[in-house]
Amino acid sequence: MSARDTILAAIRAASPANDSGAIAAEAAALLRDPVRPALAAPALPKAFEVKASALGTTFDHVADMGAVPQAVRRYLDGHGLPPSLALQPAPALAALDWTGIDTHPALAPNEPAALGLALWGIAESGSLVIHSGPETPILLSFLPLHHIVVLHRDNLLAWLEDYAGKLAAQAIPRNAILITGPSGTTDIEGSYVRGAHGPGFVHVIMIDGG
Amino acid sequence: MHTATKAPFKDRAKAALADRTLKLAIDRTTGTAETKRAAAVANFPEFQAARDRGRAIKDHVIANLGHYLEMFEKNATASGAQVHWAVDDAEARAIVTRICLDAGAKIVTRSKSMLGEEIGLPHALADAGIERVETDLAEHIIQLAGEPPSHIIWPAMHRTREQVADLFREGHNPPPEAEDPATMVQSARRILREKFLGADVGISGANFLVADTGATCTVTNEGNAELTTTPPRVHIVTAGVEKIVPSTAHAFALLRLLVRSATGGEMTQYTTFHCGPKRAGDADGPEEMHIVLVDNGRTRMLADEFREMLRCIRCGACMNHCVVYRQIGGHAYGGTYPGPMGSVLTPVLDGLAASRDLPNACTMNGRCAEVCPVEIPIPTLLRAWRTRSWRERLEPGSLRGGLGLWAWAARRPAIYRLGSRIGVRVLRLFGKGGWISHMPLAGGWTGHRDLPRPPGRTFMEEYRARQKGTRK
Numbered sequence: 139m140s141a142r143d144t145i146l147a148a149i150r151a152a153s154p155a156n157d158s159g160a161i162a163a164e165a166a167a168l169l170r171d172p173v174r175p176a177l178a179a180p181a182l183p184k185a186f187e188v189k190a191s192a193l194g195t196t197f198d199h200v201a202d203m204g205a206v207p208q209a210v211r212r213y214l215d216g217h218g219l220p221p222s223l224a225l226q227p228a229p230a231l232a233a234l235d236w237t238g239i240d241t242h243p244a245l246a247p248n249e250p251a252a253l254g255l256a257l258w259g260i261a262e263s264g265s266l267v268i269h270s271g272p273e274t275p276i277l278l279s280f281l282p283l284h285h286i287v288v289l290h291r292d293n294l295l296a297w298l299e300d301y302a303g304k305l306a307a308q309a310i311p312r313n314a315i316l317i318t319g320p321s322g323t324t325d326i327e328g329s330y331v332r333g334a335h336g337p338g339f340v341h342v343i344m345i346d347g348g
Numbered sequence: 349m350h351t352a353t354k355a356p357f358k359d360r361a362k363a364a365l366a367d368r369t370l371k372l373a374i375d376r377t378t379g380t381a382e383t384k385r386a387a388a389v390a391n392f393p394e395f396q397a398a399r400d401r402g403r404a405i406k407d408h409v410i411a412n413l414g415h416y417l418e419m420f421e422k423n424a425t426a427s428g429a430q431v432h433w434a435v436d437d438a439e440a441r442a443i444v445t446r447i448c449l450d451a452g453a454k455i456v457t458r459s460k461s462m463l464g465e466e467i468g469l470p471h472a473l474a475d476a477g478i479e480r481v482e483t484d485l486a487e488h489i490i491q492l493a494g495e496p497p498s499h500i501i502w503p504a505m506h507r508t509r510e511q512v513a514d515l516f517r518e519g520h521n522p523p524p525e526a527e528d529p530a531t532m533v534q535s536a537r538r539i540l541r542e543k544f545l546g547a548d549v550g551i552s553g554a555n556f557l558v559a560d561t562g563a564t565c566t567v568t569n570e571g572n573a574e575l576t577t578t579p580p581r582v583h584i585v586t587a588g589v590e591k592i593v594p595s596t597a598h599a600f601a602l603l604r605l606l607v608r609s610a611t612g613g614e615m616t617q618y619t620t621f622h623c624g625p626k627r628a629g630d631a632d633g634p635e636e637m638h639i640v641l642v643d644n645g646r647t648r649m650l651a652d653e654f655r656e657m658l659r660c661i662r663c664g665a666c667m668n669h670c671v672v673y674r675q676i677g678g679h680a681y682g683g684t685y686p687g688p689m690g691s692v693l694t695p696v697l698d699g700l701a702a703s704r705d706l707p708n709a710c711t712m713n714g715r716c717a718e719v720c721p722v723e724i725p726i727p728t729l730l731r732a733w734r735t736r737s738w739r740e741r742l743e744p745g746s747l748r749g750g751l752g753l754w755a756w757a758a759r760r761p762a763i764y765r766l767g768s769r770i771g772v773r774v775l776r777l778f779g780k781g782g783w784i785s786h787m788p789l790a791g792g793w794t795g796h797r798d799l800p801r802p803p804g805r806t807f808m809e810e811y812r813a814r815q816k817g818t819r820k
Contacts, residue, residue: 140433141432141433141434141435141439141643142433144435144643145417145433145435145589145641145643145647146414146417146418148643148647148648148650148651149413149414149417149647149650150414151651152647152650152651152655153410153411153412153413153414153650155414155415156411156412156415158415161408161412161415164408165408165594165595165598168401168404168405168408168594168598168601169595169597169598169601172401172597172601173394173397173398173400173401173601173604174394174398174604175391175392175394175604175614189614193617227631247541247542247545248541263614263615264615265615265619270627270630270631270632270633271627271629271630271631272629272630272631273631274631275631275632276574276578276631276632276633277574277575277578277579277632279574280571280574280575280578281575298597298600298603298604299597299600302595302596302597302600303597305561305596305621306560306561306595306596306597310427310561310563310621310623311623311627312427312622312623312624312625312626312627312630312633313574313578313620313621313622313623313633314563314620314621314623315574315618315619315620315621316615316618316619316620317617317618318615318616318617318618318619319617320617321569321570321571321617321618322569322570322617323485323533323569323570324377324380324502324569324611325484325485325486325489325502325503325504325570326485326489326504326507326509326512326529326532326533327373327376327377327380327508327509327529328376328377328378328379328380328381328502328505329376329380329529331529331530331533332530333530333533333534333537334485334533334536334537334569334570334571334572335483335537335540335541335544335570335571335572335575336570336571336572336574336575336617336618337571
């Protein structure tokens with residue numbers, strides 16, 4: 139007997155199989171009236187910003203996509219970084235006017251700063267959502283020291299379950315990642331140190347208008 | 349588990365109790381963990397309702413484990429992942445080693461996984477001549493020290509910052525410029541960065557296996573897991589069969605409990621779902637993804653009185669709040685999993701004969717069950733091991749004899765009362781100023797704390813005297 143058959147037979151012997159319709163109904167009932175913490179504020183943008191800021195994520199607000207390059211420049215200048223940026227290969231970003239900033243698609247192992255798009259923001263936890271794909275290298279969110287993320291305020295979701303619903307409604311990507319603040323560790327004596335292997339800085343440029 | 353010949357539990361515990369630096373290290377981390385968890389629970393007034401729901405989700409999965417494993421296998425396979433099954437640790441090690449060798453792996457990066465420790469993966473990779481690079485900061489620390497983890501969330505909890513500084517000074521070239529945690533973390537970032545990008549295989553565990561998508565989910569704070577699973581050509585996940593959840597939304601319900609209970613945070617920095625290998629056109633990702641589903645005693649637990657232990661989501665709250673763990677630390681337990689949950693699991697994994705001391709190293713104060721996010725009755729399960737140990741006659745003759753004598757006396761009240769009258773008066777002879785600090789045959793107790801000097805009369809004597817008084 140294969141390992142698979144041995145394991146499944148042992149499971150069947152210990153718990154008799156139930157009807158799959160009944161199992162699905164019970165699983166669905168466990169999701170009804172989800173038990174979750176209150177949002178940090180009644181309005182989603184405020185709730186999201188409160189949660190994300192508490193974890194060290196910083197914010198800038200612009201009216202539209204066209205204003206993103208200036209916001210990026212403000213951030214780089216504010217941190218004393220050169221005007222150079224690894225850019226996510228997404229048409230919405232490539233179409234912007236990057237005069238004065240050197241943008242490049244390739245990521246260096248110690249890339250200082252990168253700019254990418256978040257699909258959604260989750261207000262409950264202050265999390266940004268990234269899905270892998272042809273236009274979204276996962277390493278863009280992990281190699282740089284400064285990770286700058288563009289998020290449209292229309293793409294804010296209230297709860298983790300709302301995101302689960304979005305994910306279930308589409309073809310699931312290879313990687314779906316919720317990024318909640320800069321990387322950190324408490325591995326030495328439990329004391330928090332910001333900036334471990336991933337970005338030490340996460341900066342959100344929120345598009346407030348069209 | 350890969351078990352070397354070990355000193356008996358009592359000797360390990362005695363050595364741990366004598367180690368003041370160890371006590372300092374444990375106090376620093378568990379103290380912070382306890383405070384932060386309490387604050388996180390206070391900030392989530394519905395925590396008890398969330399616990400009830402989490403427990404119900406786990407019980408639902410445990411009752412339908414076969415159904416969900418088959419669903420997971422079907423969906424993971426459809427995503428392009430290869431699903432393997434392992435009955436025990438030896439099979440799991442062999443599968444992972446074979447995949448690494450087939451991939452021609454020279455360097456393997458690993459993101460922290462207790463299941464990997466359970467199946468003895470570190471030794472198996474070394475035996476196969478493969479360089480293993482631990483990428484979680486705590487795992488990196490203990491790899492430099494050549495030690496196993498001493499805690500399931502903070503594997504290097506037993507090391508003070510001063511000791512970590514010593515290890516980094518030896519193990520990092522160039523050594524860190526200063527010995528504060530922030531500088532040491534930056535040094536590890538610099539050292540490990542090149543390893544991430546040069547690895548042939550990345551191995552991770554899973555906090556959840558999502559049945560309806562076939563995805564595995566890891567939750568981490570450092571960012572090392574994604575740097576481990578993205579660049580190499582091959583990604584291997586090892587996971588216990590009990591990690592399954594019906595859907596992503598069910599995983600989130602458990603995640604809310606897991607993070608608050610483990611670190612006192614609300615959400616880990618990175619919650620990552622891995623679903624198959626790189627897709628056509630994807631910008632990065634591994635060419636192959638393998639998922640090894642490991643039983644290793646779990647289906648045995650499903651069939652006996654330890655079934656509730658399969659609810660465990662590995663948060664570590666039970667050990668952070670355990671008075672015994674906080675005195676002796678994780679290594680003294682001798683198994684992969686320390687503390688209260690480890691004392692339930694180690695007899696399953698290593699056999700009761702080799703680990704019967706662990707269920708006895710418990711005060712039954714019930715703190716572990718109080719803080720358990722899925723309400724596992726850990727003291728009840730430990731008592732079940734004690735009962736089984738008695739039935740299987742694993743207790744030493746001195747204990748069986750002593751308990752037999754006690755039982756004989758307990759059934760004869762006159763003799764029992766006489767015995768306790770003598771006992772109380774003898775105990776008083778060793779007391780000074782209300783406390784007993786030395787007594788023959790009681791060094792195991794008085795070596796570490798004083799025993800209160802008993803009052804002059806037994807409970808029954810006091811009771812009789814008071815009854816007489818009220819009748820007056």
